[in-house]
Amino acid sequence: MKSQVVLLECSEYDKEKIYNELKWGIESFGGVQNFVRADEKVLLKPNLLRKADKDSAIVTHPYVVEAVARIFKESGCQDIKYGDSVGIGDMDKIARQCGLFDEMEALGIPMADFNECVKTEYPQGKMARQFHMAKAVIESDALINISKMKTHQLERMTGAVKNMYGCIQGLHKAKGHTKYSNAESFARMLADLNRFARPRLYIMDAITAMEGNGPASGTPVSMGIMLISTDPVALDSVCCSLMHLNPKMVPTNVQGEKMGLGVWQEDSIEVLTRKGLISVREVREKYGKKDYQVNRGKEVKALWRRIRWVSRHFQRKPYIVDKDCIRCGICVEACPVEGKALRLNRPAAPVYDYKKCIACFCCQEMCPQKAIHVK
Ligand code: SF4
Ligand code: SF4
Structure with missing residues (x-):
């Protein structure tokens, strides 16, 4: 059925x-x-x-x-x-x-x-x-x-x-x-x-x-x-x-x-x-909407994901658009990784440590200014 x-x-x-x-x-x-x-x-x-x-x-x-x-x-x-x-x-x-x-x-x-x-x-x-x-x-x-x-x-x-x-x-x-x-x-x-x-x-x-x-x-x-x-x-x-x-x-x-x-x-x-x-x-x-803006890119294959060097270089990453950031720190608070994969850097915008980042995108989800994008 x-x-x-x-x-x-x-x-x-x-x-x-x-x-x-x-x-x-x-x-x-x-x-x-x-x-x-x-x-x-x-x-x-x-x-x-x-x-x-x-x-x-x-x-x-x-x-x-x-x-x-x-x-x-x-x-x-x-x-x-x-x-x-x-x-x-x-x-x-x-x-x-x-x-x-x-x-x-x-x-x-x-x-x-x-x-x-x-x-x-x-x-x-x-x-x-x-x-x-x-x-x-x-x-x-x-x-x-x-x-x-x-x-x-x-x-x-x-x-x-x-x-x-x-x-x-x-x-x-x-x-x-x-x-x-x-x-x-x-x-x-x-x-x-x-x-x-x-x-x-x-x-x-x-x-x-x-x-x-x-x-x-x-x-x-x-x-x-x-x-x-x-x-x-x-x-x-x-x-x-x-x-x-x-x-x-x-x-x-x-x-x-x-x-x-x-x-x-x-x-x-x-x-x-x-x-x-x-x-x-x-x-x-x-x-349907043909030009709906959504990620249609191919996923990195599991085998490649296991190779850490490749993973680190090709994994999708969050980044901050400086002009949109108000330095509120919500993204840092939202990061679930122990020891945090991004840190406050006031008066500048927070800074990522991509070696620690697990690409969960909680920071991007929680940013109230739409300042975090993914590349
Ligand atoms: S949550 Fe957004 S606006 Fe706030 S510090 Fe992070 S990037 Fe900047
Ligand atoms: S993507 Fe996840 S792990 Fe990486 S910095 Fe943002 S919240 Fe932390």
């Missing part, structure tokens, strides 16, 4: 239009009751990477989260919360700045506590057998993953599978980057995390996506789409088609399929629209 992805057209952030489209999309999967019982604890997990305006394409748009919350509430769910383990800063402040807090407050939906950590064992894990989860995730019965379509420096794109990394509690996210320090091992850990936390439904906000220097320093681009699926790999694969990026180049797709999380191959996926079923090829042709 093929994995199904629902594709919803929505050209702008119009609250009622988003609500109506998502309602139709969820109903086409059998409705909320097919995923959640009314007495279960529901946790909505958007992407709240860092402080950002709702239209910056850095965070899941609050109107999408609001619509999902409203649909679940109207279906009788009584215990709904929302939250994310943010990169740097405070979830409360981030939710207030992007407008999510007000939207949820109007619905009477509280924020979950993502500060407390629960160490959990996962003996079935193929890559990761232990996770430091946010307590809110462990305490919930039904997780609803609400991701944002963006580019990503390590995995090329971030969507349904990667959004689950925000279920890992605070500081442990940084540690995970040192433990799973290349795109493949990180992708395998993410596949295990998805298999462990088992979201009931994956929804993607791609009304405005991010291209270029994502996931926080790129450029917003209008795609006019939302996607829904129970298969996160299939959803991300369709997202790749929108980007005109070969889904085989995305480690979370390839590793996700190998590990039984879902399927990425086009002929294993069918896409349902309001006008009926279409193929992934038709999605690419009708809704």
Whole structure:
């Protein structure tokens, strides 16, 4: 049987239009009751990477989260919360700045506590057998993953599978980057995390996506789409088609399929629209953006990666554009490497030690000035 992805057209952030489209999309999967019982604890997990305006394409748009919350509430769910383990800063402040807090407050939906950590064992894990989860995730019965379509420096794109990394509690996210320090091992850990936390439904906000220097320093681009699926790999694969990026180049797709999380191959996926079923090829042709700014370069082969000299010279590296840097030091704070792979150098910009750098790009993700690029 093929994995199904629902594709919803929505050209702008119009609250009622988003609500109506998502309602139709969820109903086409059998409705909320097919995923959640009314007495279960529901946790909505958007992407709240860092402080950002709702239209910056850095965070899941609050109107999408609001619509999902409203649909679940109207279906009788009584215990709904929302939250994310943010990169740097405070979830409360981030939710207030992007407008999510007000939207949820109007619905009477509280924020979950993502500060407390629960160490959990996962003996079935193929890559990761232990996770430091946010307590809110462990305490919930039904997780609803609400991701944002963006580019990503390590995995090329971030969507349904990667959004689950925000279920890992605070500081442990940084540690995970040192433990799973290349795109493949990180992708395998993410596949295990998805298999462990088992979201009931994956929804993607791609009304405005991010291209270029994502996931926080790129450029917003209008795609006019939302996607829904129970298969996160299939959803991300369709997202790749929108980007005109070969889904085989995305480690979370390839590793996700190998590990039984879902399927990425086009002929294993069918896409349902309001006008009926279409193929992934038709999605690419009708809704895709040929010149979407995303890394389509070939990966350095594993054998070469093992040769350290070659690795050091050909590995993609972050660098700082001096004129854009305000010397805030957030990038240094974000670096997960012991002893730090970049150091403060005030009054000049921070300086990298590329011998220590594991190319996780946390510094690039967290820079509030879009001053860090990757070459
Ligand atoms: S986070 Fe960005 S702006 Fe702040 S010091 Fe680092 S490079 Fe400069
Ligand atoms: S310098 Fe940046 S890319 Fe390198 S390890 Fe530190 S955070 Fe990761």
